[in-house]
Amino acid sequence: MEFIIFLSGIDKLILSFIYDANFSVVENHSQCFLNYRFVGFYQSSKRKLIICTDNIKRQTGYKRNGKFRRKSDSSNKTAFYIRRAFRHEVTHAIQACNKGEVLDKSIFENRKLHSNKLQSLYSSARFSGKKQTEYEAYWMEDRPRIVLSMIKKYCL
Numbered sequence: 001m002e003f004i005i006f007l008s009g010i011d012k013l014i015l016s017f018i019y020d021a022n023f024s025v026v027e028n029h030s031q032c033f034l035n036y037r038f039v040g041f042y043q044s045s046k047r048k049l050i051i052c053t054d055n056i057k058r059q060t061g062y063k064r065n066g067k068f069r070r071k072s073d074s075s076n077k078t079a080f081y082i083r084r085a086f087r088h089e090v091t092h093a094i095q096a097c098n099k100g101e102v103l104d105k106s107i108f109e110n111r112k113l114h115s116n117k118l119q120s121l122y123s124s125a126r127f128s129g130k131k132q133t134e135y136e137a138y139w140m141e142d143r144p145r146i147v148l149s150m151i152k153k154y155c156l
Contacts, residue, residue, distance in 0.1 A: 001027045006082040010144045011086060014087070023047045023049060028052060029050040036059070038055055044100070049090065051089065057078055060078040062077075087142075088137045088141045089137075
């Protein structure tokens with residue numbers, strides 16, 4: 001799976017714990033082709049995380065005309081968005097370990113999302129029907145250490 005080359009050390013540890021908790025991870029599943037803007041999915045009935053690597057690469061301009069761009073520009077942006085998508089979907093997996101509930105109910109009282117994520121939140125909530133779990137997943141995207149501690153707490 002190509003997305004692994006974009007993960008940080010802590011993300012690779014999270015990935016190993018995901019496997020230990022009997023989740024599967026696939027890349028560029030057919031759901032990704034519904035819309036190039038989709039970057040990931042979590043299928044609760046199958047305990048499956050889906051990372052849409054090709055969509056993220058397309059959005060970040062990682063590959064153009066069959067040639068990779070300079071590492072200093074698009075690959076860093078691609079890694080950033082792949083890591084976020086991965087942690088977002090992992091958060092949904094952790095929520096599944098917690099019977100589909102949010103992990104920290106206080107998140108809505110004192111943890112704000114950046115305005116750039118709000119539009120994505122509304123789109124995801126319309127798709128999933130679960131605004132609170134989506135809110136938490138968007139908040140956790142930028143907090144790999146918290147994701148790591150939560151997977152240990154709820155899934156292992």
